Structures are given as C-alpha cells and as structure tokens.
Amino acid sequence: MTAVDDRPTTEIGTARRRKEDARLVTGRTRWTDNIQLPGMLHLAMVRSPFAHARINGIDTSEAKAAPNVIAVMTGQDIADIQGVNITAWPITTDQVNPTHLPMPLERVAHTGEVVAVVVARSAAAARDAAELVDVDYEELPAVLDLKAAATDEVLAHPDLGTNKSAHWQLDSAAQGSGGDVEEAIAKAREGGIVIEREYRQQRLIPAFMEPRSTVVDPTGEQVVMWTATQAPHVLRFCIAATTGLPESKIRVIAPDVGGGFGGKLQSTPEEFITLAVARKLGKPCKYTETRSETMVSAHHGRDQWQKLTLSAEKDGTVTGLKVELLADLGAYAALVGGGVPVLGAWMFNAIYKFPAYQFNTTNYYTNKTWVDAYRGAGRPEATYAIERLMDELAAEVGVDPLEIREKNWIRHDEFPFTTVAGMTYDSGNYEAATARAKELFGYDELRAEQKRRRESGDPVQLGIGVSTFTEMCGLAPSRVLGSLNYGAGGWESASIRMLATGTVEVVTGASAHGQGHETAWSQIVADRLGVPFENVEVLHGDTQIAPKGMDTYGSRSLVVGGEALVRAADKVIEKAKPLAAHMLEASVDDLEFAAGRFTVKGTDKGVGLTDIALSIWTGHDYPEGLEPSLDADATFDPVNFSFPHGTHLCAMEVDTETGATRMRKYVCVDDIGVIINPLIVEGQVHGGLVQGIAQALWEGAEYDEQGTLVSGSFVDYTLPTTADTISFVTDHTTSPSTSNSLGTKGVGEAGTIASTPAVVNAIVDAVRHLGIDDVQMPCTPERVWKAIQSAGGTQDAAPAADAQSHFGDGAPNQDPAAGTTDGAAQ
C-alpha cells in the first residue's frame, strides 16, 4: 500500500517545486523582525558620522530622560561582556590586527561605527532618543584610498604603526608545482608577448534584501538569539570565544533569512551589542537595522587593485602569470577578511596550462567599512583578471578570443589535472561546454553582425564577451584550511531521524537562507532511503536542533553537507539491515536494499524501512546487542574542492554617442556535475549572473573625501531591476565530480564568478577598434563615453608588440582620462 504511485523513479535530477514556497508565497514567514516577546525592548544605534575620530566623551543624559527610554549604553557600559568581533583567518602568523570591539571605547575607525545604543520600549522612542545622544568627537586624519593606505602616510589605526595587515604569496617554483615566473616573463620580454594590466575590483555591497535583525531573549537557562545570519554555528562559537558566555548557554537561531550572498556570514557588532544589552538588562531586546545602516555597517565585498603580468609565446601559448594584489580590508579584519583575496590564489591560472605562476596579495586597512566575503569571494576577482587578460592576449595575437583559450586550456582527456597552483581538478570538459554555448549563442552570426556594424560606422556597436571560467568550491578540506592558518574546519554534519509513523527528520548543519535546501535535501534522502519526498522534513538553522554545523557559504552546502547527508542515510540503512534480517528471519548476507525495502534475494519476502522504524520504536522485539534506533549522524570532511566550470558568452551593444550599454544576449553552459534539482540550479545561475553583471555595469560603493559612503542607500547604490535585465539562455554539460558520491560540484557562486568578465569583455570588444582596451567597472555610460572620447590614451597607448613594460617609474598604469573617476577620486 503506497500513496506515492506518481513519485518519480528517482528524485535526483527532478525539477521538484520547492517545499519552502508554500509559506513564502503566502506571507507565512518567520523573519527575525517578526518576533515579538513580552516586555521586549527596542534598540537604536548611535553611529559615527566620521571616518576616523577620537571619542572624547558621550553625553547620554538627555537621551536617558526621553520618554519610554530604559537605558542608554556606551562601550564603557558593556565593556566587561561585549566580546570582540574576531577574524577567523589571519593569513600569516604575523598578520597585524586591530582589535574590533563591537562598540569602541576610545576611537571610531569608519563611518557608521556604533558608539552608543539607546534602549526603549518602542522602536520609535529609541530612534527619537538616539538623536539626543551627544558625542564629542575629535576628528582624526582618515585614510580612504587603498593606494594611499599602502604608503602609510596616514594611518587607519595609528597605534598599529602601519596600514599593512599582511602579505601572502603562492609561488609555483617555491612550492614545486611549476616554474619560475620571473624567468618566464624575462624570456617573453626578449621574443614573446608580455601583457601588463592593472584592473580595479571596485567595492561592492552584498545588499541582501532582508535588513539584518537580531532578537535576544536572556530570560531562560540558555540565552536565545534569533538573528538574520548565514552562520548560526560560527556565530555561537564567536560569542562563546569572546564574551565569557559558555557555548552551552547560547542558543542561536536563524529563522527565515532573507538572502546573504556572504553578507550575513559575519558575526556582527550589532549582534554582540544586542546580546550584551539584553544580558545587562535581563530583558528581551530587538535590533532591526534600516537599509541605510545595512549599507554602511554590514561588510562590503571585493575592493582590490590587481596588477597583472602575463607572458606568452608569439603564437599565444601562455608561459607565465604574475599577480600582485592590493586588497582593502576596510577598518578591521573581518571573519574571513584577509583570507578573501587568498581564496583567489589558486584560481588566477584558471583553466589554462600556465607553466609558471606567482600570486601575491598585500592587504591594507583603511577608514572604511570592513570588507569580507561577497558571492564568489576571491574567485570572481581571479576570474575577472584572467578572462580579461585572455581577451587582451587574443587581441595581441590577432585571433578570436575562443581560439586563444582553446590553445591554452586543459583538454578533457587530461583530467585529473594538477595545476600550476597545485590544485587537482578532478573533472571537466571545456571543449564540450564551449561548443554548446557557441551553438546556443549563434556565435558566428553575431560576429558577422559585429563586422557589419563596424564597417558601416553604426553609432551602436556590438561586442562579444567570452568567459570560460572555473572555480573551486565546496569549502573546504579541514586539513587544507589548517595549513592556511584558518581558524575552523570545513566539514559538515547531518543527522537522520527515522520517526515511528513513517516520516523522516533530516538535520543539516548547512543553514539555508534562500537556496532551497529543504527541497534538495528531501530529494537526496527520498532517493537514498526510498521514502516519499513529502515525508522528509529538513531541519536547520537552530543550534539546539542542529547542534553541529559549519553553515552556508562558498558553494559548500551540497558538495559537503549533501555528502554528509548521504553518509548518514547509508548509516541508517546499515543499522536497519540486521533488524530487517531479524524481522525476515534471514541472514544479513541474503538481504538487498532498494526503493525503501529490504528483500531476501530470490524471494518476495521483504520489509520496508519505515516498518522497521516502527518496530524498533516499540522496542518489543529486536536482536540483543543492538541499540533500538535507526537514527544516524555523519560528519563529512571533504578531501578535495570541486571545480565547476562553464562557458559564458555575452553580446553587448554600446551606444557610442552616449556610452550607454545594452545587453543583447547572454548564454551560459555550466558544468556543475550531477544536478539534484534543475529548477533550483537554474535559479541559482540566473541570480548569480545578475549579481556578476551588476558588478560589471551598475554597482559600486563610493566614498567622498570625508569618508562618507555616498552610495549609502538604494537611491545611489544602483541595483538593477526587471527593466534593466534580460532573460538568459542556460544549459549544462555534465562531468560528475569525483570528490563526492553524488558527483555534485556546487553552483551558488558560478554565475557571479563567470559573468562579470563576460560583460566587460563584450563592452571592450565593441569598442576595441576605436583604440580602447579597458573600461573600469562599473562600466557606466560616462566611463564608456569618456573612454571613447580619449581613445588612444588607454592602456595600450604604446604598441604592445614591443613588449615594453608599462609599470616603470611607479607611474599609474591607468589613464585617469579614460573615465576612471573611481580610481581618481579615491
């Protein structure tokens, strides 16, 4: 008897509609800000309007006297329990780290830093009184520009004596994974090609849609914190490690969380302040930020200058790549912080067979909002640089950009392939993805149109951008993290509870915030255990329900957490087997398990897994020496990363009269291994694409000379809308990953990583014939138009064929006249 006759034969690969949607489309959601508790107090933060200032005094008397105000606290008032916002990844043992107190006592180091908190009976009363807090600031010189920070002329933290946090290098000759890059470049200067560029990765704001919110209830035996976080487990650790509250006394709950993109993996000052205030007052407290507060205080992403030297033979065969990054950490080393640029270290060489490689990053502090992981974290920066460079190399050699890539990429029959950076790519097929993408794109027709427009001098020019990306995801093998001085592991945990009445509870340590884990995890378990999809309940995001976890970021949930789930399911089956044998009066060796049933080989005798669960729940009759339970836990620590790849093709129209750009067509063919749910995958790709496209075209966090975030609201931080975007053409090739039993690779970040260079390559391609070889991101109409106006004054002003260095005499490599307002202003 079964109620699931229409169940697909396998769940994996089926476009299941999401379980999560039922509550989300009807408004029955549990966002943190929805929570109301009896006697709950509301917090409003008083934030610094200055980028760098000494706090000479804070007069809270007027605010304290305001109606319905319960307390006003400064850093001094919570100094004993406020804890510290720590970094998990000091990339070198001598990394310089400023202490990051949730509420500083003496000095603020960026605009928006919290200096006092008002606690009142309503959010309105708290906001009213916050305006009455009188802070006596003594303004200090602020360092805002990354390149200026590198000179140490003005210090972000005067007590540290330097702005430099750390320098980190990967050198293929030193680690034995390749040749000497300096030799390769020197040789190319003699008779080959040297491409030298400097690219800007502008500062971005993750801009998840749900503003952060935290509710703390200190009244029970455990302090309970509901918070809009991607990382409840990591947060609990950080609280326990720095506030004196034992880990066992803290319960962190991430209820419905409205997006993160890395932006909610932080353990934030606001969470720590809310916790401290609630503990001091013994009352439940809520803090919900405004969007303007999100923009200035939640961590930002990217923000690098990338100095790049690529060497090649005359025919375009690459011989070396040297990467020198300057990375802006903002005012403090955030949780991943200085490690974000390091995450790109293995990816600049990408899919190409460079014989020699060197990666350097030097990280600096400035008096701006702290910087941490934003969708892709380190890998978009790497992909952007190499995919832009490959286009430049193609232009230099005079061949199609796809041809130069094909000449240099790893062929499908060369996998597994150990790269010059020392990573072993397990599987991939760049030829297949590219062929499919070209076909879907209509590559040759668009090239023909491009030619026609050029020849006719059409004011609207057409460009085609290529990005044949790869990334490493599934963070991460714990031993690798340990060797990199990262403060935690990269394992993931799963538990399966077989309930007596036939349903299954799955507990995952990967805390979702929009990815659809509840659906995909149900599919995996339904297949593995042979139970109906509907009968699987996925629980997550609460340290009491899911006590172990490393949470969700770095495209890790499925490849690491999914594998933990498979292993837990296999343990359930293993535990059930002797019980089945007992019930069937057969030998375990004679049993087969399929579609949720154990059967005795060669007979029609069998028993269902859920029947065993009921039997074992009663405990009336089971073999001695066994425990009466089918439940199982598994913790999976990956042995390798996974390496999704894909070919993205983008056609952009450039209006040469205004500099406006318009996307004509976007095709991507991604290889992300085995797909659990194509619907969810497609959604992840679409969303990722638009975030990457947005970096290319629209977004940028801009500061003025005073250190005020000018793009501090959705009016000025220009997120795209439906009207600014197009429908995409997506497809897949499949080379299963060999590093996990499902064969999955991870897709959360792929679209974002791949799309940015595809778009910029297309814009440059549209106007390259006018003498342009770069437009700084975001490629605003003004920048594009100015690049056109000053064409010839761009990076390749001198003929590149002479392989002359453009980095001599410390001269800036970027011509400010070429529309580089961002770099010029900062």
Place this chain on the structure above:
Amino acid sequence: MTRISVTVDGVSYTDEVEPRTLLVHYLREVVGKVGTVVGCDTSNCGACTVHLDGRSVKSCNVLAVQADGHEVTTIEGLATNGELHPMQAAFHDNHALQCGYCTPGMIMQAVDLLRENPHPTEDEIRQGMEGNLCRCTGYHNIVKAVAAAAGASERSDA
C-alpha cells in the same frame, strides 16, 4: 494619537495610532500582518507593496492615517478558501523566488500589473515590475511567472 478604521484583508480594524506611523508598520506591528516586509528606507525596493483600494502602493510610503476609511489587501489576503491566487501558484511553479523576502511585494505588484494590463509582453512585464528589487533570482523566473499567470488567466477567460 489618531483613531483610524482600516479594512485589512477583509477584516475591519479600529486603532489609535501615532500620525507618524507608516502603513507598513501599522500592518506588521498592530494588525500582525508580518507577511508584508520592509526592505529599504528610500521606497526603492517595493518589498512592502500592498493594495490600497485595489491599487498597488508601497506601504512604507503611506501613513497609516492616510489609510483611514480605506481597504488594504496584503499578501496574506490573496489566497481564497485555501486556494493560492494564480499569481502565487505561478511564482511557485516557475521557481520565481529563492529567499522569499521580496516575494510578497513582487506578487502584489504582479497582480496589479495584470489588473491594468492582462496580456503584457515580456517588455511590459519588465517595465511594470521595475519598482520591486530582488537580489536572488536575477528576475528571469519572476518575469516568466508573471507571463505564465497572464497566460493562465487568458486560458480561464476563454
């Protein structure tokens, strides 16, 4: 405090509110309609979109006192007799949501869009949804869902 009477999702409420209370805060905190959410402070994101007398508005941009004597429909009032509204069903079928935070506003605006233009082109859908920001979906499936819902109503018209 000012006394207001507002019909929300078919039920009439009478409350004393401060005049400065935004409609969205009234809905969430007084009436308990927490399905309607706040995503920004500049009226750009549209997450708080509800219908006021049958027209879509951003409820952060309306004072509760301005709604006195008027009718409000939120995402929680869209389904009838336990049946999803066709737009809600279309969002589910087309995977037009991920984290779901923008979804209530998106759906409310999409319903309004089809009220004004029952058979929109893709371009008209894209123009008509420009007041709602989403960070997860890249909009592709949202546009698809609205088109699907329009197609569904077309079929039921026939």
Place this chain on the structure above:
Amino acid sequence: MIPAAFDYVAPTSLDEALSVLAEAGDDAKVLAGGQSLLPILRMRLNAPEKVVDLGRIEALRGVRDGGDHVAIGAMTPYADVLGDALVREHAGLLARAVETVADPQIRHRGTVGGALVHADPAGDVGAPVLALDATMVVVGPGGERTVPAGEFFRDLFETAVGDGELLTEIRIPKHTGWGSAYEKFVRVSHQWSIVAVAATVRVEGGSIAEAKVGLTNMGSTPLRATAVEQALVGSSASALADACAAAADGTNPPSDLNGDADYRRHLVTVLTRRAVQKAMEG
C-alpha cells in the same frame, strides 16, 4: 525609517486647508501624494511639527476640459494623468514624461502638483510643464493667482508657491496634433533622471513649424531650450543635429556619481536630437 513625531490634519476643503496652513505657519508641511515627502520624513531630513494632508480634498483631484486648455487638479495621481484621454490627446508630452516617473506603485500615489511644488530638478514633470507653457493656479489667503510655468520654478526645491499658499491646478494649453517625446537617460530604471529632454513639435509638410523643448536636471530648475526651439523651426527630420547642438547652452548641470557636468552637457545634445526626432515621428 521612523519619522519624527508630528501632528496631522486632513482638511476636507481648500478653505479649511488654507486656514490650517495660516495658523501653523512655518512649522507645517503640506502632504500631497507623499512619495517624496515620506522618504524625507523617514530619513529625518525634515521634521515638521504639523503635516497637512490634502488627500481628502476631492476638488483638487481630476482632469477637466478647460476649453483652450486641459486643467489638471494638483492632487491628481500620476497614474490618473497617464490614463486620461484629454491629457493624451492635448498634452501628449506630459503623458510621455509621466509614464517614466519612478515605478507603478509610486505613480499610483504621487501627484503632479506635489512633484511640481517639491521642485526636484531631476523630477520628470517640470520640463514638460515648462515646455508646454502651462499656467499654474496658486491659491492663498489673498485669493487665487496664476503663475506662468516660466516663472514658477525659482531654484532647487523652490517655487513661486509662497508660505500659506497651495498649488491647486495646472492648466496646459492644448497642443492638439503635436508630436512629443520624453528622452530620459538613466543607468537603472528606478533612478532619477541623469538628464532628460522633453520635446514637442508641430510638423507641417515634413518640417518643424513649432518646437518646444524642456530640459530635466540640467540646472537647479527645469530649463527651456529656447535657442534650440528657434533653430529647429523649418528643420526636417534628417537635419536636426545642428539645431540641437545648442541644447547645453546656458545650462548648469550637476556633477555626481552618474556623470559630471561635461558629460551631461554632451548627453543633453544627443538626447535633444533624439527626442525631437521621435516627436516628429508622432
């Protein structure tokens, strides 16, 4: 996100509104559609003691035929202006501009009168109203007066509407049969205009008999490109560039994240040519 506290009054007649305003003096702020005012209050960029809501004065709403002009009540929401047959037929330029304002939700609440009195130079209704030679009806304690659009915009966020006065009606002379276009340049669609050009033309025998051109965000107020208008007379669609090259003359555009003043001066010439071209096509 929470405005500072204020007193609220919603008069139901114009007389009542005027007397409330007279009583409150400087401390009152008039609430029309609220789509610009409420964000300002939420961000606490302004904290009036009293908010006077005109939303309950029915007389200020609606479009009527005034004979030689179309009369638009100051409290008519954008969406109603957009859907109005009189406006479409006789003041097409205004409809073209209104359909680009913000987004559908904002257009349901925001009003033409509110936007004109708010006088944001990047707002989209100032330039067309100016180009269409509209007349503004302003009512105050001393009675009613009319102000030509050319004298209405005084400066950034400043108009001829004085303390205690209200804009009640916008009278647009009928431009029946004129072609019109509003060329708005933005980076993302929900942005304020970086630059926009409102153009309306009367075409006779394939060339321009009369042209009117207004500019958005090229200075502290909407501007009229008079030199371009004169130069356009007699032009055919294929020879507009020279006449439009003067579009930036006498302008003083801002510099911001979206573009510096020079870029805007360039943009306005291109957009003017395109707007006029489109206007000639209908």
